[in-house]
Amino acid sequence: MATNAFYEELISSIETSQANAPSDSATFFAGEFSEGQLIEFLKFQAYYERRAAEFIASWLPDTPELDMFVMLAQQIEDEAIHYQLHMKSLSRFGIHSLDDYEIEPEWAEWIDQWYPSGDDTIERVAAHNVTGELGALKSFEEVYDRVPPFVQKTFDRILPDEKFHMGLGRQCIKKYCVTQEQQQRVRQRVSHTLVLQQRARSAFNRRMAAAA
Numbered sequence: 001m002a003t004n005a006f007y008e009e010l011i012s013s014i015e016t017s018q019a020n021a022p023s024d025s026a027t028f029f030a031g032e033f034s035e036g037q038l039i040e041f042l043k044f045q046a047y048y049e050r051r052a053a054e055f056i057a058s059w060l061p062d063t064p065e066l067d068m069f070v071m072l073a074q075q076i077e078d079e080a081i082h083y084q085l086h087m088k089s090l091s092r093f094g095i096h097s098l099d100d101y102e103i104e105p106e107w108a109e110w111i112d113q114w115y116p117s118g119d120d121t122i123e124r125v126a127a128h129n130v131t132g133e134l135g136a137l138k139s140f141e142e143v144y145d146r147v148p149p150f151v152q153k154t155f156d157r158i159l160p161d162e163k164f165h166m167g168l169g170r171q172c173i174k175k176y177c178v179t180q181e182q183q184q185r186v187r188q189r190v191s192h193t194l195v196l197q198q199r200a201r202s203a204f205n206r207r208m209a210a211a212a
């Protein structure tokens, strides 16, 4: 399949899957977050951004595509700064480290095992930059009105970077995912990412409900 058409097909399959997600995880609550929910949300974001910086760094020694190497190196710095921004928000609540943060098993499988994995750049980027970051962007948009202005300011700072990361994914797939065999592997990576993301989101909603 031509690479442009392949990429468009991937994005529409992701959007369809997210639109048909079971209702317990399609969205969460109306109204503003409680303080406990805001802290849960920020801790999760901080954890995820930190781990993103780390697992993308782990891809670099095995990234032969020079343009991808440079853009992923840029992304590592972005994710590290996002981590720092969320930690700055958490410090308003007296939280200065994630050392005692306990993550859900669904998050570990998704963030700590799946995203770092992948046999080559197209597999890694298809899972994280194409599928994962589209989901993250949507959840930011969903919660934007439920968080205080200082967190909205952080979102405003982060969102352009996340669009760059998705653009990196688009460039990578269009340029390097060309054979039928590669496209098949990428389709499988995307569909398994959607399953893990869905489970992780349900776990997140459980955690948010408990913090209400």
Ligand SMILES: [Fe+2]
Residues within 6 Å of the ligand: 049, 052, 078, 079, 082, 158, 162
């Ligand atoms: Fe980020």
Ligand SMILES: [Fe+2]
Residues within 6 Å of the ligand: 052, 079, 133, 161, 162, 165
């Ligand atoms: Fe990102």
